[in-house]
Amino acid sequence: MGEEDKRSHKDEPKAKQYSSLRQTIDFLSSLISLSHSTKVFAAKWQSIRTKLEDLNNGLIAVENCDSDENPVITELVLSLMVTITECYDLARRCVDLSYSGKLLMQSDLDVISSKFDTHSKKLSEIYDAGILTGGFALVVSRPSFGACRDDMRFYVRDLVTRMKIGDTEMKRQALSNLHSAVAEDEKYINVIAELGDIVNVIVSFLDSPETEIQEGTAKVMSVVAGFDSYKGVLIGAGAIAPLIRVLECGNEAGKEASARCLVKLTENSDNAWSVSAHGGVTALLKICNSGDCGAELIGPACGVLKNLAGVEEMRRFMVEEGAISTFVKLARSKDETVQINSIELLKNIASGDELIRQMVVQEGGIRGLLRVIEPRSPCSSKTRETALRAIENLCFSSNSSIGILLNYSFVDHLIFFLRNGEVSVQELALKIAVRLAATSEEAKKALGDAGFMQELVKFLDSKSFEVREMAVEALSGMVLVPRNRKRFAQDERNIGLILQLLDPEQENSGNNKKLLLSILMSLTSSHSGRRKIASSGHLKNVEKLAEAEVHDAKKLVRKLSTNRFRSMLRGIWYS
Known part of the structure; x- marks a missing residue:
């Protein structure tokens, strides 16, 4: 026998095996198509069809592998062909409604479904045994962008099949490809959601003993959780408990992906209790307390706890x-x-609870926040804005906390942000200054000494109505303090601007006019203030308001008319 004949003879079993395998794949595909035509026992046929599709993907993977002459595969293919034939007969009878009884057919479908489970288990054992090598390690190409939904479904099922029956490397690669697909094209998330059984399979991989598989699964789920319409799908599949187990036992990257997923899932406070029930709060606090965890993990862990702090019981547990x-x-x-x-x-933990606020103060929380907003600190504007909001939330309900702010240069920080901050920080600093000015005379003095009034004057003609309103509100309170009033009146431009803004033709609200007039009324308590008001070229604006029966304007005119500046005034005196 020649060498060529020997090779041909040697390849015969393999060729026969692949021929049988291809025939089985084709027959499976035909059965899947036929199953879509069944109109009875829909739930059972849907379950069977899912198993058929998984087996089909698995056999295609076998076909791509170099399995040599393996009798185990031959045996599986032959036994599977028998089951497919039986199922084909059942499908045909369901399509033709030619079965003898519903109960008997239901029983037959349950039996055939169980047989397919056995075949799937056998296929998994073949992969676990490492019999197959070669092509299956290379995941099939993802359909091009804009591919039809059926192609996308096939691709997702192929990946899930590899995840179910492949070795660790195959599973890791399949998860990586699935993560790329969902991260780059939202349509793949739609496909996963439609194939509800696949979500359950993916969630189950969080409990894999391989930390790399946990990591890859958590990354896929974190992308899916980023879409509000799909969060319920993950919750329904029981995702929270295994995510917390990954937080407790996974590798650093897996814990990070799980934490990021939980941040998104707990944006809905209804899911907070589930996290708590599975020990999530304790696991997250442990991460935040650990000196071994990196910022990439601690950041999202804090984010989850921040969401949970919206529930009073959890806030108190965290404090304890x-x-x-x-x-x-x-x-x-x-x-x-x-x-x-x-x-x-x-801020969230202390919200609405004075006792917890005091605990934050005692632990050095205010001093820590003041260090964050220190102008020389390297913190970003976003961080400073967050710290300013926290200070506002924590400090303004307590005189002792206000005292700490005044003693630790808070006023100097505020005026720095008014002069140099980005618009959002600048407006927040202005808002806080208004609140601070309303707390006590000491606060008003501190703001005046720091030069706040001159900064506030600059905001009086801001394009923003809200900013104008805050500035005039703060000034109206600050000029009630004698030394602030004296300082304000020293600059004639301040009084001139106030009078100018009272022009009846300007579009200021009535409340703004009222506050502007109250500033002028305060200034009339000093000789220099009255003189500068009376000598201003814009005094006519006050007179026009008085003529228009504006009570506060008439009151100001009376005040000015009761002294030696009477001759400088014109208009009406008393009505």
Whole structure:
């Protein structure tokens, strides 16, 4: 026998095996098509069809592998062909409605479904045994952008099949490809949601003993959780408990992906209780307390706890577990995400609870926040804005907290942001200054000494009505303090601008006019203030308002008319 004949003879079993395999794949595809025509026992046929599609993908993978002459595969193919033939007969009878009885057909469908489970298990064992090599390690190409939904479904099912029956590397690669697909094209998330059984399969991989598989699964789920319409799908598949188990036992990257997924899922407070019920709060606090975890993990862990802090019982549990000292420390982190989430968490924990606010103060929370907004600190504008909001939330309900702010240069920080901050920080600083000015005479004095009034004057003709209103409100309170009033009146331009803004033709609200007039009324308590008002070329605006029966304007005119400046005035005196 020649060498060529020997090779041909040697390849015969393999060729026969592949011929049988291809025939089985084709027959499976035909059965899947036929199953779509069944109109009875829809739920059972849907379950069977899912198993058929998984087996079909698995056999295609076998076909792509170099399995040599393996009798195990031959045996599987032959036994599967028998089951497919039986199922084909059942499908045909369901399509033709030619079965003898419903109960008997239901029983037959249950039996055939069980047989397909056995075949799937056998196929998994073949992969686990490492019999197959070659082509299956290379995941099939993703359909091009804009491909039809059927092609996308096939691709997703192929990946899930590889995840179910492949070795660790195959599973890791399939998860990586699925993550790329969902991250780059939202349509793949639609496909996953439509194939509800696939979501359950993906969630189950969170409990894999391989941390790389946990990591890849959590990354896929984190992308899906980013879409509000699909969060319920993950919750329904029981995703929260295994995500928390990954937080407890996974690798660093897996924990990070799980935390990011939980941040998105807990944006809906209804899911907070599920996180707590599975020990999530304790696991997250442990991460935040750990000196071994990186900022990439601590940041989203803080984010989850920040969401959970909206529930009063969880806030109190966090406090009992020492969360305040933990997050006061993390507020000094060099990582922006960790800083912001920690500060917002402190704010949320203390919201509406004076006792917890005092605990934050005692743990050095205010001093820590003041360090964040220190102009020389390297913090971003976003972090500073977050810290300013937290200070506003934590400090303005307590005189002692206001005292701490005044003693630790808070006023100097505010005026710096008024002069140099980005618009959002500048407006927030202005808002806080208005609130601070209303707290006490000491606060008004501190603001005046720092030069706040001159900065506030600059905002009086701002394009923003809200900014104008805040500026005039703060000024009207600050000029009630004698030394502030004297300082304000020293610059004639201040009085001139106030009078100019009272022009009846300007579109200021009545409340703004009322506050502007109250500033002028305060200034009339000093000789220099009355003189500068009376000598201003814009005094006519007050007279016009008085003629229009504006009560406060008439009151101001009377005040000016009762002294030696009477001759400088014109218009009406008394009505």
